[in-house]
Amino acid sequence: MNRQRRNRLIAAFSAVFLLCSRPAFSQGGPKPPRGYPVVLDGDTLFSVSNGIGVFNAERRADAVNRAVRGLAGNDTLAYDSIRIAERSDYLLIELFGEPILAVTREDAAVAGMPGRELAGRYRDKLVSKLEERREAYSRKNLIQKGLWTLGYAALLSLFLFVCSRLFPFLRRTVDRLGRWNRLHVRYRNRDLIRASSVAAVLRILLKGVWFVLVLFAVTLFISRTLQIWPYTRRWDMQPVIAKLAWLIFDTVVFSALYRGVHVLSRWLNRQFRKWKGTKIRSIRIKTVEVLSADRTVEALTFMNKVGRFALMVFIAYLYLTVVFSLFSFSETWAEKLIGYVLTPLKTAVNAVVGFLPNLFFIIVMVFVFHAIIRFVRMIFNELHSGRIDIPGFYRDWALPTFKIVRFLIMVLAAIIIFPYLPGSHSPFFRGISVFLGVLFSLGSTSAVSNVVAGIVLTYMRPFVLGDRVRIADTEGDVVEKTLLVTRVRTVKNVDITIPNAMVLGSHIVNYSSSAQEKGLILHTTVTIGYDVPWKRVHELLLAAAGETENILDDPPPFVLQKSLDDFHVSYELNAYTHDSCGMSGIYSGLHSKIQDKFNQAGVEIMSPHYGAVRDGNQTTVPAEYLPKEYRAPSFRLFGVNLFGPKKEERP
Secondary structure: OOHHHHHHHHHHHHHHHHHHOHHHHOOOOOOOOOOEEEEEOOEEEEEEOOOEOOEOHHHHHHHHHHHHHHHHOOOOOOHHHEEEEEOOOEEEEEEOOEEEEEEEHHHHHHHOOOHHHHHHHHHHHHHHHHHHHHHHOOHHHHHHHHHHHHHHHHHHHHHHHHHHHHHHHHHHHHHHHHOOHHHOEEOOOOEEEOHHHHHHHHHHHHHHHHHHHHHHHHHHHHHHHHHHOHHHHOOOOHHHHHHHHHHHHHHHHHHHHHHHHHHHHHHHHHHHHHHEOOOEOOEEEOOEEEEOHHHHHHHHHHHHHHHHHHHHHHHHHHHHHHHHHHOHHHOOHHHHHHHHHHHHHHHHHHHHHHHHHHHHHHHHHHHHHHHHHHHHHHHHHHHHHOOOOOOOOOHHHHHHHHHHHHHHHHHHHHHHHHHHOOOOOOHHHHHHHHHHHHHHHHHOHHHHHHHHHHHHHHHHOOOOOOOEEEEOOEEEEEEEEOOOEEEEEOOOOOEEEEEHHHHHHOOEEEOOOOOOOOOEEEEEEEEEOOOOOHHHHHHHHHHHHHOOOOOOOOOOOEEEEEEEOOOOEEEEEEEEEOOHHHHHHHHHHHHHHHHHHHHHOOOOOOOHHHHHHOOOOOOOOOHHHOOOOOOOOOOEEOOEEOOOOOHHHOO
């Protein structure tokens, strides 16, 4: 069973249900009917407002629509053969005995006309629309529409071709106008209007005209083409195409505005830099420079950025408003979107206006405490430079003490200003303050201990900047002291940061504190066997110290015999120096001199255990210090020469 026959059977069942269920329609009071349209190719033929039996108005309209589409899909039917057949209780519109639509008394009552007249109108509309559709979809008509489409396409191509030739010609003409001196307008040796500027404006206008004409031509071509074809005419695309064209036009226009604002901002920035020193100069009050030209340029550049941002936001708002107004479903979006921005801004502005009295008080307090800090800084700078001397107050205490006093002044200022801050009395602000205080207390234990240790170290004065110190295992020069850390630079140029709490808890060795007044004693130990006279060792060590750079002659160096061990004697050389920061170099030079002196004297500096068991081996003195006739002695055991010449034959 094909689709057309099935639609006709459904219409027939509708008529049968009408006959079987007529009494049901007479029960109850009348209700305002709701019409469901019968549509063909986008055109509404009529509406169905009443149901029949179990078929409500919607299902009945669907059945009629399927029947009408079945008739429209059959090109062999003679639509003039559609007749109106009278039945006992209704009128039936049919074709060759196949029912299409039943017109009941209720339908006539809703329409307010006799049933015969209503059925005739339905039949005439149906026949007229079917014949019109057949004519529209005929081969002759489609060929005609295709020719019209080709004609429109040819016209569009011709228009675009003319534009592609005309506008470049106009652009070249405008470029020639840009070199025409008569367009220059000067006043007092200043160019008010330049030909190049006029040409640039005309070029922009030409681009705009070209874009509008091309967009209009393409939109007109698409809408006309869709309108002539029966397949697309029912889509009703003209409003949509027009809105899309306006959307493209608005997008291009606002994009041009956005680019124009960006170009203008960059041009202003270049002009600000160009005007520095000429139109933009330093602002001076007598000899005091209040605002330099560089600062003025920076301020103008910042204001330019703010203005560019505001203009871009305004352009975006206008664009969204225009675009949203094009479509019915988004007409109210722009108002809501801008409300999300304006509401908090309005609240913020009202809050700022109400805050102005407190703001003036805060500004006054800031200036007062700033002046107090400047006065205190001046006093402590005088103490640091030595121009003000307070007995018992060291100069290196001045800057740390100033930092502490400045911190206390700032805390006092914060306590006074805090009640005048916006929202300071709100529960939320108080809760955040308590939370931050607890968080700071829990997380800053080590920091507070370092600060306290830094203050203690400042007034203990265990070292000053530049001193050579040893803190725990770190040895080097003090390069920085703060309330939190101490930085030491080792002899390898490695900066080591030590927390002040660790510095205070460690032993501190200061090599520089007494080096200038009393001299720093450098000491080194050598171990020499008992076979070398101790006076000889003293002479060699003192001679080595005397030839070492940065070793003082007064007080003179001295030697201490530290211990008498099993196989050797430990000699400690002590020498004075003022150069505590050059300890490593002085030790290196001292050790090299000791080796030279002992080698020249033929005294070996060697391992005590090795020296105790050695007998008859090559000496450890370098060869350049030995005489040419030197020969290594033979090995001896308990005084007996086992392998070499006899004792009297040895050199």
